[in-house]
Amino acid sequence: MTPANEISALPDWARLAANQSRVAFGLAVAELASRDDRVVAVSADTLDFVGLRRFQDRFPDRLIDVGIAEQNAMGVAAGLATTGLRPYICGYAPFITARSLEQLRNDVAYARQRVVIGAGAGGVVLSVAGGTHHALDDLAIMRGLPGMTVIVPADAYQAWHATLATERIDGSVYLRLGGRFDEPPVTPVDGPFAVGKAELMRDGKDVTVIACGALVVAALEATKSLAARGIQVRVLNMHTIKPLDRDAVLAAAAETKGIVAAEEHRLPGGLGSAIAELLAVERPARMRFVAMPDEFSVAGPTARVRERYGLSCAGIVEACLALVA
16 A cells, blocks of 8 residues: 555646546546647546546536447547547447447548547456456557557556657557556656657566566566576566567567567457567567467456466466576
């Protein structure tokens, strides 16, 4: 638990976000709206889930809530972008991607519209709701769209800074956010954020773990167990899946004995695939993958589902040991 004096020292937005990247996103959109009157928000019944109440209070005439209608929300956002406005669309990750895929492809990506998508409940944080509510293929979908920037913040602090950084991106952006599940801070509250540049969390010469989102904290925990075995682990927070930080990946392949890719996503098409695609051409290296297998996940409490599929500290430790054996 964070001490009370440390909480009181946090910026207002960080206290309100309360270790929830989805809420940090909504708060950051309100901040952007205070700077730029072109910023508008489009919600698919997510005003509370994605922290848009502050935006609603301050800019009610710049908020559109279409209800549970993700296809319509995407079309509305694309239309607003054609007029020169800067729409931020908010929805649940499994629905804002899969349900509105045609509008995503044709109206946003193909039309090269500047639309920023804040997708809450990435991964298995809605796990008890079952497979229909898991977002385990969203990164593959979004990576496959030309011109789409894909960002997976590691915590609420990074979600805030990543959202603010979209102000400078001239194109479509997908921000994968968490759900109603605690996201321990692993990045500085005032940390810099650069799109397409991995963040070095720990340095090491034996093996590299390249992680994103919820698996960053698991990777950092794994370094402690591995250090006790005399294994030095480099940890990269690859918050930007597209464009990938080529230099960081190639350096890891050259300077360590192998790479573990760790993500809360199915193996095909996610972070691990992006890394493997690069290394296969530029610098073949030994790899292991911590990811969901090619199957639909069971339903259950988030922590237990992650444990079942090895999306955990233990799963990362096992993968690293396989590379240095």
